[in-house]
Amino acid sequence: MTADAGAARPARVAIAPGPDGWAGGEPDPLIRRRGGPLGAPVSRVDGGLKVRGAARFAAEVPLASMVYAALAFSTVARGRIVRLDTAAAEGAPGVVLVMTYRNAPRMTAVPALLSPAPNGAMGDELPIMQDDRIHWNGQPIAVVLGETQEQAGHAASLIEASYEAEPAVTSFEEAKRRGGEQAAYAGQPLSLQAGDAEAALSAAAVKVDAVYRTPFQNHNAIEPEAVTLAWDGDDLTVHDSTRMVSRVAWSLAQAFGLKEEQVHVSSPYVGGAFGSKTLWQHTVLAAAAARLAGRPVRMALSREGVYRVVGGRARTEQRVAIGAQADGRFDALIHTGAMAKIRRNYVPEPFISPAMCLYAAGSLKLDVRAVYLDMLANTFMRAPGESVGSFALESAIDELAERIGMDPVELRLRNEPAADPGSGKPFSSRHLAEAYRAGAERFGWASRDPRPGGRRDGEWLTGIGCATATYPHLRFPGGAARLTLSKDGQARVEVAAHEMGMGTATAQAQVTAERLGLPLEQVSVAYGESSFPGVFVAGASQQTAQIGAAVVAAHRALVAELLRLCGGDSPLAGLGVDQVGARGGGLCSLADPRRWLSYASILDGGDRDEISAEASAPPPAEAEHWSMHSFGADFCEVRVSAVTGETRVSRFLGSFDCGRVINAKTAASQLRGGIIMGLGLALMEETLIDERSGRIVNPSLAEYHVPAHADVPEIDVMWTDIPDPHAPMGAHGIGEIGITGVAAAVANAIYNATGTRVRDLPITPDKLL
Amino acid sequence: MIPFTYARPTNAEDALRQGAAAGARYLGGGTNLVDLMRQTIEQPGLLIDVTGLPGAIEETPDGGLLIGAAARNTAVAEHRAVRARYPMLARAIVAGASGQIRNMATVGGNLLQRTRCLYFYDHAGSRCNKRVPGQGCDAIEGFNRSHAILGTSPACVATHPSDMCVALAALDAVVHIRSSGGGRTVPLTDLHRLPGDHPEIETVLEPGELVTGIALPALPLAARSAYRKVRDRASYAFALVSVAAALEVEGGTVRDVRLALGGVATKPWRAWRAEEALRSRPATAENFRAAAEAEFAEARPLRDNGFKAALAVRTTTAVLEELAGG
Numbered sequence A: 001m002t003a004d005a006g007a008a009r010p011a012r013v014a015i016a017p018g019p020d021g022w023a024g025g026e027p028d029p030l031i032r033r034r035g036g037p038l039g040a041p042v043s044r045v046d047g048g049l050k051v052r053g054a055a056r057f058a059a060e061v062p063l064a065s066m067v068y069a070a071l072a073f074s075t076v077a078r079g080r081i082v083r084l085d086t087a088a089a090e091g092a093p094g095v096v097l098v099m100t101y102r103n104a105p106r107m108t109a110v111p112a113l114l115s116p117a118p119n120g121a122m123g124d125e126l127p128i129m130q131d132d133r134i135h136w137n138g139q140p141i142a143v144v145l146g147e148t149q150e151q152a153g154h155a156a157s158l159i160e161a162s163y164e165a166e167p168a169v170t171s172f173e174e175a176k177r178r179g180g181e182q183a184a185y186a187g188q189p190l191s192l193q194a195g196d197a198e199a200a201l202s203a204a205a206v207k208v209d210a211v212y213r214t215p216f217q218n219h220n221a222i223e224p225e226a227v228t229l230a231w232d233g234d235d236l237t238v239h240d241s242t243r244m245v246s247r248v249a250w251s252l253a254q255a256f257g258l259k260e261e262q263v264h265v266s267s268p269y270v271g272g273a274f275g276s277k278t279l280w281q282h283t284v285l286a287a288a289a290a291r292l293a294g295r296p297v298r299m300a301l302s303r304e305g306v307y308r309v310v311g312g313r314a315r316t317e318q319r320v321a322i323g324a325q326a327d328g329r330f331d332a333l334i335h336t337g338a339m340a341k342i343r344r345n346y347v348p349e350p351f352i353s354p355a356m357c358l359y360a361a362g363s364l365k366l367d368v369r370a371v372y373l374d375m376l377a378n379t380f381m382r383a384p385g386e387s388v389g390s391f392a393l394e395s396a397i398d399e400l401a402e403r404i405g406m407d408p409v410e411l412r413l414r415n416e417p418a419a420d421p422g423s424g425k426p427f428s429s430r431h432l433a434e435a436y437r438a439g440a441e442r443f444g445w446a447s448r449d450p451r452p453g454g455r456r457d458g459e460w461l462t463g464i465g466c467a468t469a470t471y472p473h474l475r476f477p478g479g480a481a482r483l484t485l486s487k488d489g490q491a492r493v494e495v496a497a498h499e500m501g502m503g504t505a506t507a508q509a510q511v512t513a514e515r516l517g518l519p520l521e522q523v524s525v526a527y528g529e530s531s532f533p534g535v536f537v538a539g540a541s542q543q544t545a546q547i548g549a550a551v552v553a554a555h556r557a558l559v560a561e562l563l564r565l566c567g568g569d570s571p572l573a574g575l576g577v578d579q580v581g582a583r584g585g586g587l588c589s590l591a592d593p594r595r596w597l598s599y600a601s602i603l604d605g606g607d608r609d610e611i612s613a614e615a616s617a618p619p620p621a622e623a624e625h626w627s628m629h630s631f632g633a634d635f636c637e638v639r640v641s642a643v644t645g646e647t648r649v650s651r652f653l654g655s656f657d658c659g660r661v662i663n664a665k666t667a668a669s670q671l672r673g674g675i676i677m678g679l680g681l682a683l684m685e686e687t688l689i690d691e692r693s694g695r696i697v698n699p700s701l702a703e704y705h706v707p708a709h710a711d712v713p714e715i716d717v718m719w720t721d722i723p724d725p726h727a728p729m730g731a732h733g734i735g736e737i738g739i740t741g742v743a744a745a746v747a748n749a750i751y752n753a754t755g756t757r758v759r760d761l762p763i764t765p766d767k768l769l
Numbered sequence B: 001m002i003p004f005t006y007a008r009p010t011n012a013e014d015a016l017r018q019g020a021a022a023g024a025r026y027l028g029g030g031t032n033l034v035d036l037m038r039q040t041i042e043q044p045g046l047l048i049d050v051t052g053l054p055g056a057i058e059e060t061p062d063g064g065l066l067i068g069a070a071a072r073n074t075a076v077a078e079h080r081a082v083r084a085r086y087p088m089l090a091r092a093i094v095a096g097a098s099g100q101i102r103n104m105a106t107v108g109g110n111l112l113q114r115t116r117c118l119y120f121y122d123h124a125g126s127r128c129n130k131r132v133p134g135q136g137c138d139a140i141e142g143f144n145r146s147h148a149i150l151g152t153s154p155a156c157v158a159t160h161p162s163d164m165c166v167a168l169a170a171l172d173a174v175v176h177i178r179s180s181g182g183g184r185t186v187p188l189t190d191l192h193r194l195p196g197d198h199p200e201i202e203t204v205l206e207p208g209e210l211v212t213g214i215a216l217p218a219l220p221l222a223a224r225s226a227y228r229k230v231r232d233r234a235s236y237a238f239a240l241v242s243v244a245a246a247l248e249v250e251g252g253t254v255r256d257v258r259l260a261l262g263g264v265a266t267k268p269w270r271a272w273r274a275e276e277a278l279r280s281r282p283a284t285a286e287n288f289r290a291a292a293e294a295e296f297a298e299a300r301p302l303r304d305n306g307f308k309a310a311l312a313v314r315t316t317t318a319v320l321e322e323l324a325g326g
């Protein structure tokens, strides 16, 4: 199919508005549509702009009389600043302002991500340059504003600080020794017990019991965090690179004691986020410095700046133990361990999530402990929990399969649960077995030789492995949308949502075109402004559903408005919202499709040029009824040099069960991108934090490795395309499912190739010698 | 970055005159020096851009090649004579950095690039004897997986990161140097110093001396040579271990051999001992291995890099076996 074949074809059969709730009952009528814009491999609407460099990112917005910011960072992990010499910096050429805790404006603390207060967006809840205290090695201690970026950077390098260091916990072993606390996610303890799993494990016929480790990781989106902002009296306009426009506006209003309407956050293009691009100190500091200097400010973090200021993935140490019967059925599943965080944030690394939903087991013991370090706050990073948790769990399954002498795909399918093992809720949509079968066939899994280390191509040992991918389907509250229809047949959606490269505007235009019965070219999606409706978060793979449900609500309101415009002589007279459907650029009676009127005629009749409706999505009650997840089966082939221990991934296939796919092209990119990031997790990514100082010592893309082109093989992706009847459009978000399972699939393939089991990521050559 | 002035002389005499000034530094492609200036690790007051000086690759009367210091790394790697007569050099260069960096980087700059030690780079937060003499070395008891096990001193254990130099070390290359007082030549293997007590002094170059070129002698056995680099990802990573080797076998006996190692030593490491152990010996895998092991007899592993000796021995053995076979 070409990129937009079918895209321009409006629906010939009338399509009813979506339901007014998602808890059960009526599925989205869009689910039944095939052959229209929905699902088509439409090219992204902003592709041309980005390729031409015409899409303006936050660090590219020019403002009159703007100055440039640079940061100086602390070099101790904990203590007090006792001397901060800024004289040389202040006297350096082009310097407009040096801001430190001594002259920074007083600011109110703003809630952190996942804090009990709503709308949290900050990475942590530490004071932002308000006192002389140091909380992590790398904390900003000064902001320098200069007439040029170079002048600001030069002056920042002239700042001298001395500290009275205090004892800090900078070693993971020490943090574990101190015990930590039960980890929680949004107030819910990350712990689940069903039966006596330890007893069942000891009694089990076959068992595995091992510890898996995953390292700290940092965010390396292609666009480092940046903000360009200006004050106009008490109004603050912020061009930010964020995936939370509304929350950033709200948070900055809190910090500076403003009304939310006084802060305007605009973020039309974001160069990747993957869990970063929420709100970190630099944005608040830029606003504070701009206020102090009375000049617009651009703060574009250097790559090192991102490592110092923006958190990454937490380090984990996980025990997985499985006790099974000889036929493979699980009697006990234990997944426990520790993750490293700071005391003053709320983000855990919930690595037990896969174990909570993947397998039926006679007994369960799942638990995450938080252990505390004095370091930069950890944060979300693509599939927090699932990516590293599936490494441990899915490696253990592979180990068990070998011990039982059973095919690992078969072992997994044997333990498919009938309902969610954690909550007991029914699955809204679970077709993992189909995904496995289809994937195994396409990959050629049947030819696998289970003996490790048996196949050689010259010095290269070859092997294949598989693992299960899983990520929840979520829909956050707060979604709202405005839908405007004009007489010339153009429709426009407005949502305070985000585009970070994944194709939001494109996919939602497809959805809206289908709902309205309009050709795709007549629909546009406006987003990335805090003034637009809704509080959206492009995260947890949920934005698609959040926007989808909001657009359904706005659409229902719009149809109601349209029907109100229809006079008594109209063919639509007397019909209610659920009695009409969209077809061919107008509305018709569902019972009698000949009763049809174009949108233009309806607007004409009501003497209107355009009509607009805004509505909020209903609360996400579906999650109370259903266990909602995406699933996938990852298959990997590796070659490992018997001489050097170097691993080359030679083939990868991801077969997904992720609901109805809205755009086959952008979906494939998302899934492939997730898999590539998973290869990095498996083989190379690692933040080196020196345990003597708590300092990150590889804050650069030269020393922190993400996959290069040569590391990425041809990646095949496929999907069941089975809609989830309880999700808007039948679709699941797919931003994160791709990375899950990958590290285990690679580790399992490496084991199959070499006979060496590596339980410690990343799997570098030295671990395979 | 600290403010500096910039000059672009068109001949060596002008460059040398300007280079005599205090705080002056020669600038090649800038791929290393400018990075270090951004970090304020290097703070030259005057940059003398020497990319306008000769960069041609020419035949020499003795049947070798003379490569101008301003030659871009890419140009050397693509040169026909280099590829035909010194294939290990072409391979070493393309195994390094990225296409973009190699297009900018000069031969002179590649020779004199500085270490990638993490603590050397952390100007603000770490101690480093190479950066600040006498300050101490945070690598010795810190992250030292990428560090050296040969040629180290209690003051510094950083590797010389160049791939190109490893091949040059194996090829008996000679560095041409000029100063205001005249010219001299230094074998590449003598250009870089061991760190000893003064890791901040990295080469035998005197202040203001200019590298003008590199001479490759005629070396027929190099036509059959290889460069193999082991790294943490398939491209764009510095070597954990690298091996440059040329081997001539006659009737099952090693007639001649050139062997140099990267990633394991504080300078491009010519494996003299291993070569010695190989000449006139049967070209067998056991002998290759034993020779490589001999080279590491005095290796001093650190916390994280103990694997390097074994990895280097295995890689060397494999490279020599490949050169000996088929």
Ligand SMILES: Cc1cc2nc3c(=O)[nH]c(=O)nc-3n(C[C@H](O)[C@H](O)[C@H](O)COP(=O)(O)OP(=O)(O)OC[C@H]3O[C@@H](n4cnc5c(N)ncnc54)[C@H](O)[C@@H]3O)c2cc1C
Pocket (backbone or CB within 6 Å): A702, B025, B026, B027, B028, B029, B030, B031, B032, B033, B034, B035, B050, B069, B070, B073, B095, B096, B097, B098, B101, B104, B105, B106, B107, B108, B109, B110, B111, B112, B113, B114, B161, B162, B163, B164, B209, B210, B211, B212, B236, B237, B238, B239
């Ligand atoms: C991300 C990254 C990855 C890299 N990966 C690799 C790798 O895998 N393998 C590898 O080998 N290299 C690698 N490099 C290093 C690269 O090879 C060097 O940066 C490059 O060769 C330096 O050459 P240049 O001309 O740019 O030197 P410059 O940066 O211009 O200069 C370097 C030094 O040489 C001096 N100098 C330059 N010319 C002369 C001269 N004629 N006489 C006297 N002194 C001179 C300068 O004063 C300076 O001290 C990498 C670099 C980067 C940034």
Ligand code: SF4
Pocket (backbone or CB within 6 Å): B115, B117, B118, B119, B120, B127, B128, B129, B130, B131, B136, B137, B138, B139, B140, B155, B156, B157, B158, B199
């Ligand atoms: S190893 Fe050398 S370069 Fe690295 S910190 Fe120590 S002295 Fe500095």
